[in-house]
Amino acid sequence: xxxxxxxxSVNRVGGVPRVLGTQVYVADVKLPNMLHAKLVHLDCxxxxxxxxxxxxALEVEGVxxxxxxxxxxxxxxxxxxxxxxxxxxxxxxxxxxxxxxxIVAAESEHAAQVAASRVKVDYDELPAxxxxxxxxxxxTGLVQDPSIRSDGPxxxxxxxxEWKFGWGDVxxxxxxxxxxxxxxxxxxxxxxxxxxxFLAEPTAEGxxxxxxxxxxxxxxxxxxAVLDLPLSRVRIIAPDPGGAFGGKQHPxxxxxxxxxxxxxxxxxxLELTLEESFQEVRRAAAEVxxxxxxxxxxxxxxxxIESNYxxxxxxxxxxxxxxKASYVAAGPYRVxxxxxxxxxxxxxxxxxxxxRGFGAPQENWAVESQLDEAAGRLGLDRVEIRRKNLPKRGxxxxxxxxxxxxxxxxxxxxAAQAVGWGDPLPEGRGRGIAMGLKAGPTTAASxxxxxxxxxxxxxxxxxxxxxGQGARTVFSQIAAxxxxxxxxxxxxxxxxxxxxxFDLQTSASRSTVVMGNAVQAACxxxxxxxxxxxxECYEVDEEIRVDPGVVHLPAGDRTFVEVLQDRFGRxxxxxxxxxxxxxxxxxxxxxxGPPAFYEVVAIAAEVEVDRETGVTEVLKLxxxxxxxxxxxxxxxxxxxxxxxxxxxxxxxxxxxxxxxAGRIRNLGALDYRIPTTQDAPRELRSIHVENADGPGPYxxxxxxxxxxxxxxxxxxxxxxQAVGVRIRDLPLTPERIWTELNRKTTP
Amino acid sequence: MSMQRxxxxxxxxxxxxxxxxxxxxxxxxxxxxxxxxxxTKKCCGEGECGACTVIMNGRAVNSCIILAAEADGSEVLxxxxxxxxxxxxxxxxxxxxxxxxxxxxxxxxxxxxxxxLLRNNPHPTDEEIREGxxxxxxxxxxxxxxxxxVQAAAAAEATAASKAGLESTPEAPK
Numbered sequence: 001x002x003x004x005x006x007x008x009s010v011n012r013v014g015g016v017p018r019v020l021g022t023q024v025y026v027a028d029v030k031l032p033n034m035l036h037a038k039l040v041h042l043d044c045x046x047x048x049x050x051x052x053x054x055x056x057a058l059e060v061e062g063v064x065x066x067x068x069x070x071x072x073x074x075x076x077x078x079x080x081x082x083x084x085x086x087x088x089x090x091x092x093x094x095x096x097x098x099x100x101x102x103i104v105a106a107e108s109e110h111a112a113q114v115a116a117s118r119v120k121v122d123y124d125e126l127p128a129x130x131x132x133x134x135x136x137x138x139x140t141g142l143v144q145d146p147s148i149r150s151d152g153p154x155x156x157x158x159x160x161x162e163w164k165f166g167w168g169d170v171x172x173x174x175x176x177x178x179x180x181x182x183x184x185x186x187x188x189x190x191x192x193x194x195x196x197x198f199l200a201e202p203t204a205e206g207x208x209x210x211x212x213x214x215x216x217x218x219x220x221x222x223x224x225a226v227l228d229l230p231l232s233r234v235r236i237i238a239p240d241p242g243g244a245f246g247g248k249q250h251p252x253x254x255x256x257x258x259x260x261x262x263x264x265x266x267x268x269x270l271e272l273t274l275e276e277s278f279q280e281v282r283r284a285a286a287e288v289x290x291x292x293x294x295x296x297x298x299x300x301x302x303x304x305i306e307s308n309y310x311x312x313x314x315x316x317x318x319x320x321x322x323x324k325a326s327y328v329a330a331g332p333y334r335v336x337x338x339x340x341x342x343x344x345x346x347x348x349x350x351x352x353x354x355x356r357g358f359g360a361p362q363e364n365w366a367v368e369s370q371l372d373e374a375a376g377r378l379g380l381d382r383v384e385i386r387r388k389n390l391p392k393r394g395x396x397x398x399x400x401x402x403x404x405x406x407x408x409x410x411x412x413x414x415a416a417q418a419v420g421w422g423d424p425l426p427e428g429r430g431r432g433i434a435m436g437l438k439a440g441p442t443t444a445a446s447x448x449x450x451x452x453x454x455x456x457x458x459x460x461x462x463x464x465x466x467x468g469q470g471a472r473t474v475f476s477q478i479a480a481x482x483x484x485x486x487x488x489x490x491x492x493x494x495x496x497x498x499x500x501x502f503d504l505q506t507s508a509s510r511s512t513v514v515m516g517n518a519v520q521a522a523c524x525x526x527x528x529x530x531x532x533x534x535x536e537c538y539e540v541d542e543e544i545r546v547d548p549g550v551v552h553l554p555a556g557d558r559t560f561v562e563v564l565q566d567r568f569g570r571x572x573x574x575x576x577x578x579x580x581x582x583x584x585x586x587x588x589x590x591x592x593g594p595p596a597f598y599e600v601v602a603i604a605a606e607v608e609v610d611r612e613t614g615v616t617e618v619l620k621l622x623x624x625x626x627x628x629x630x631x632x633x634x635x636x637x638x639x640x641x642x643x644x645x646x647x648x649x650x651x652x653x654x655x656x657x658x659x660x661a662g663r664i665r666n667l668g669a670l671d672y673r674i675p676t677t678q679d680a681p682r683e684l685r686s687i688h689v690e691n692a693d694g695p696g697p698y699x700x701x702x703x704x705x706x707x708x709x710x711x712x713x714x715x716x717x718x719x720x721q722a723v724g725v726r727i728r729d730l731p732l733t734p735e736r737i738w739t740e741l742n743r744k745t746t747p
Numbered sequence: 748m749s750m751q752r753x754x755x756x757x758x759x760x761x762x763x764x765x766x767x768x769x770x771x772x773x774x775x776x777x778x779x780x781x782x783x784x785x786x787t788k789k790c791c792g793e794g795e796c797g798a799c800t801v802i803m804n805g806r807a808v809n810s811c812i813i814l815a816a817e818a819d820g821s822e823v824l825x826x827x828x829x830x831x832x833x834x835x836x837x838x839x840x841x842x843x844x845x846x847x848x849x850x851x852x853x854x855x856x857x858x859x860x861x862x863x864l865l866r867n868n869p870h871p872t873d874e875e876i877r878e879g880x881x882x883x884x885x886x887x888x889x890x891x892x893x894x895x896x897v898q899a900a901a902a903a904e905a906t907a908a909s910k911a912g913l914e915s916t917p918e919a920p921k
Contacts, residue, residue: 011843018851019839019858021786021826028785110771193790193798193852193886242788242852243886274791468850468887634846638888642849645889669795669884677877680890 006481006698009634013473013492014240014466026212026239027197027271034199035064037257037270038112040102040119041279045662046128046348047094052102053120062111066119067260068102077226077259078148081218081250083160085148086314086351088226088256093126095143095313096350097663098279103256105268128348128662129158132287132308135345143313143346160315160344163323165590167399168302168337175293175301179373182289183366184729185712186655187310189282190355191674194242196280197271198254200261206233209258212241214249214465215505216497222251223258238495241467245646246354247281248467249507250317275667282656284318284344284352284359285310288329288366293337294374298385302337303330303370307363311344312351319344321352324439325359327590331367332408332437332600333389334397348662354507356643357708360438361650365730368434368713372720382717383416386435386602393693401594406626406701407689408435411602414687415624419604425721428611429619432717433604436709440702441510442593444583447501448515450479450522452530452575454568456549456561457489460519463503464494464511469704470635471511475519477631478697482523484549484560509599509702512631514581516697522579529575530563537567596695601625601706603644605681607718614738616719618648618679621711624687628694628701640686640707647711648681649674652731755819759784760828768815775799775810777818778825786826786855790884797883800856800863801825807863809882826855829862837907838862838900845896849887857883861897869908870901 017023054066069076069091076091078084090101102119106112127141134140135158142158149155154162199210206229213219216236224234241248253270261268272280286309293301307326311318326342375385390412391397391404412435416422419431448462460479464471476490483490493499503515527546534544534551545552551563558566564575586593606620623640630636653673657665666672686707692699712730720726725740752767759782768777778784778801787810790798794812801810802824810823830836835843838861848854857880864871864879871879876897877890885893 009846012846012848015843015848015851016835018848018854019835019842020830020833021784021855023851024785025788025852027789028779110769191886192850193796193884194788194850195790241850243850245886271789274796470849638846638849638892641889641891642887643889646886668793669791670793674884674886675890676882676884677880677890677894680877682873684889684891 005477005487006631009632010473010477010487012470013476024239025194025242026199026210029199029210029239031199031201031267034267034269035105035107035264036109036112037260037268038104038116039100039276040104040116040121041098041100042094042121042123043663044125045094045097045130046126047123048126049090049092049094049101050122050124054102056118056120057104057115060106060111060115060118062107063115064105064107065264066102066104066115077255079222079226079251079255080315081317082319083315085144088259095348098276098350099313103260105260105264125661130347130349130658130662132310132345135310135347136308143348158346160311160346161319162343163326165327165340166338170302170304170337170339173293173302173337176296177294177374177377178291179370179377180291181370181373181728182287183369185286185362185365186730187282187285187349188650188654189278189656189672190245190247192241192243192245192247195272195274195277196252198257199267199269200254200258201267202262202265205235207258207262208235208237209254210237210239211254212244212248213238214241214244214467214507216463216465216495217502218505219251219254220497223255226255227258227262236497238465240495241465244467245356246358246507249354249505252280274669278667278672279350279664281353282350283355284321286362288362290366290370292370292374294378296378298374298378298380298388300333300335300389303335303367304339305329305367307342309342309344309359309362310347310349312347312349314351316351316353318352321354321359324591325363328398328437328439329363329367331364332397332404332435332598334391334395349658356646356705357438358508360436360709361647361712364434364436364710365712368710369716369728372717383412383421383433386412400589405598405693406600407691408600408626410689411600411624411626414689415602415604415622418622418624418685418687419606419620421604428722429606429608430718430721431604431606432714432721433602434710434713434717436601436603436706438599438705438709439591439595440597440599441508441514442583442591442595443504443585444510444514444581444596445502445504446515446518447503447580448518448522449501450519450526450577452483452526452560452577454564454572454574456485456559458483458485459491459493461493461500462515462519463500464515465506466494467506469639470632473635474512474516474631478516478519479523482520482548483526509704512700513596513694513696513702516700517581518579520579520697521581522577525579526575526577529577530560533567534558534563537563597628597701599702599706601709603707603710603714605714605718607715607722609719609722609737611723611741614734614741616652616732616737618681618715620683621648621681622685622687623707624689625703625706626689626701627703628696629690629692629699630688631698631700633688636688636703637686639704641684643705643707644684644711645675645680647708648679648715650730651712651715653733655731753816755816757818758822760825770816772815773811774813774815774818777815778810784825784827788852788855797860798853798856800859800883802859802863807860826859829858837903838865841896841900841903845892845899847888847892847896853883853885857885857893861900864897865901865904869904871897873898
């Protein structure tokens, strides 16, 4: 029986083909008559292009065409999810290391590669803006020409946009202790193990584009605009991504590929190298200066936070990252006075985009570290100072927003207990703990169709992208529960805009809540329809109750299958349920709407630092999140654990290293280190606080980002306790720790 | 462009192939593009991430940094050759049961590396598993469940072996 399937740790739906090697990812798709594309880029960030000579490239056997900006319509089509500022190919200048200047199409990948290397670009390298200080310096020149900027006070600066939030009166308040520091967070990249790959196929209807995109309907809108086609003629097939982490939300190279494929009249495939993938997506770097005021007992009096985010040469979704994260920068605390200033700064670096945590890890790194510094100053325990300032469930902590929606102190206490807070520590070891908060989705629009077939099995159509988080599993569990169908008889159809109904996006840990509610609604629609069918079929006048799998009739219970067969008979049929979940845009809310839930965690770490080498080993990493209700506890744990180790990466080892001209010097897996089995903590745990108080089905909240929100401040705090040095710049590399240790011991 | 093709013979998943390959072609490309064995994945292309791990002549290798021509005469086992009649084998099932599979892109390479590890060390310690899989990157799981999956597979194998041992031993202890 499928009763009780919600809340049980069933295995990942879609897991079997993944272990067999039969799962089809976008790079596995091959089409007849397909051409292969290769991008041409320069080994520099900012350059003025004098000329591009494609002659030699065109002579390569098998080459069909080479496209540069000159071959594109004028004005050159631009795209982007928030600002249409990114051109299909670089126009006159390149603005980041990796911006394509030309694209080659050939009969084989090898021929495309050879030809790309023979495209001769004559260019002058120009100075690049690649730090916050340079971007704020009015004398450095502009990353974006004002002609592509919208009117506004920042049009002639490198500030894409600026936000001011807050409440109370920071200027007018007095505090017993004031702590002021600046924290930096480096450029890091998503590093999905699946590099980007795309395929564009001209069809009789228009164009079909294959992309492992998290937001198929967003890509459809972008392409329709660039290609001037109606939405119905742009079909997106989105195979499950091989990891995404936000990096696959928005269009990247699909626009140029689709345009080129239509010109060629043949399917065109582009597979990026890992290095090229690194040049397409990354997290915004940030410098966060915080002044925090406390009473002598540790009560927060004010937070004064200025965040400068270094975004890329084009806006992508970075403005939203900055505004959404900075708005809740004061964290999950009761702070009576808050002043927030945040800027998104354009630079000659790859466009920064969504990355798990969506700006919150940058803010949490700073603000949580401040609490530790204050605890040290005031002689308070680091758990205690947090507990003192956490709001209780139902307490308003941001004046314009929903009150605290969970038991956050319980997260703190359970994380502290799990890490052994207060237990004696061996030499060289330390523990840290930090809260993390991220605002959940604000606007939402998810639609789903569920077909209940004659034999009682069901097919669900939805536009969510299953990139590893297990959306398929959760939706299947909800439908199995609601319809009383065995889990193995529920099939999910996803990833094709010609088939599945509209979904706004797979992002912000929303799918379990938003699409989950839509799935639940569609199941209940089916149950309502079954009641009507039964009333008609069995000529029942009174109201008929329908439970999962059972229709209650005066004459006795009937199964869904019996009702379907009795009603439809030999002509057959099915019941089609429709469900939707929406949250509308609220113009007078700073985020365009209050968050559907807060994603709140406490993360605790225990580390050992080698004083001789500065190497930090994370021994324990605990994530305790208020998840509302875990529809699949194992899936929740899988999200927490993966996110926490991804956070360990940016805490200890990950960063782009740029030269002064903006070249990324550590592209690829060899030079950009992410955690391996050797770096992962031996004790990695996920704890769930469950009170069924979320807005999703059965009280669920979203959980996919929590584990990354405050890993860095937890680890940083543990390192500080272990060896007595506090470093405010991530990552906490052995070099940084060693240098700091030796600076300290030098008389 | 007009480089001479090289004639090779290679056995993949117990099937013998005679092929003409390009001198620059990698074993990974041969598997994915010529034999349509797309279970083996390409990520870094420089032997760092392990997504392309296959077993060649009994050893786990990164197929992205081996030329197809070098594989002449060799025997190769890929993820497609590991399953039993299209169903997960014990190791593959252990990955599913432990929750060690998220996006799945690193999974084939990870399973091949784990398969090699268990072949050579049927009772690995936690540290030996971490060492054995340290050349395979995963960005989704945080690795804990992958290590647990390999432990579970080793334990299941040991149980199966001891059962088989009992059955084949006429004077099994009671």
